[in-house]
Amino acid sequence: METLNHNIQAIPLNHYILLCSIIFSIGVIGVLVRRNAIVIFMSVELMLNSVNLLLTAFSVYRGDATGQVFVFFIMALAAAEVAVGLAIIVMIYRNTNSIDINVLNRLKW
């Protein structure tokens, strides 16, 4: 554990922010580019996870454990969201025989 603590001491906070924003934007691009509903869901998970990593980094940086408690709550939220969202996707597939989100254009009217 001592060596791990030495490992972390050399990393500037900016590099954590940069890493998390890159992964967050990859998630945004995934939501915009793909049409498969499940892959869009996975991109949302990617965004949630990058925010979790950034919260933990800030929590370690400030020496305040509240950030990690929030990460725990975000994980509970993500689990609930995934359960409901995947149930909705299964139901959409059952009704339209496709998980292409463009099929859901009719929701506009």
Next chain:
Amino acid sequence: MSTFYFIAFLSIFFSILVITAKNPVHSILYLILTFATFTIHYILMNAQFVAIVNFIVYMGAILVLFLYTLMLINLNKDSEPQKSNFIKVIGFIAGGCFLVAIVAALKAYKTSQLVVLQDPNLGLVKNLGKILFNEYLLPFEVSSILLLSAMVGAVLLATKEPKTT
């Protein structure tokens, strides 16, 4: 120090593969690898509780749920919908603009301190449990109601409606 940069490179690489893989099953497998690199990030920060919960909840539960749903849906590869190239380019430009905006805002904040772990007990289960059950007891209980309602909602949505004639 170099461990962090290697793992960061791996997580960016795998997350790009997640959104570019044609087959959704490969996408999910790459997402599992991405979450594994995130777990290593947490361990490097000595946030042991978050690392274990990330390992169990994300890599264990949520991604198995994804794979199970994919198995239920039984996608063929040729039914995989693709957007037109124009939309793809627009999406990449939009996401890139977002990234550039954040990086530019980061550049304005010149000085960057190092992330130093002052208290090695910060991320341990004992410390976090004390905080969670003292200051955040009410949100903890409310999140249990959230999980219960999500479970009920998922069961309600996913069951077939009985024939009403």
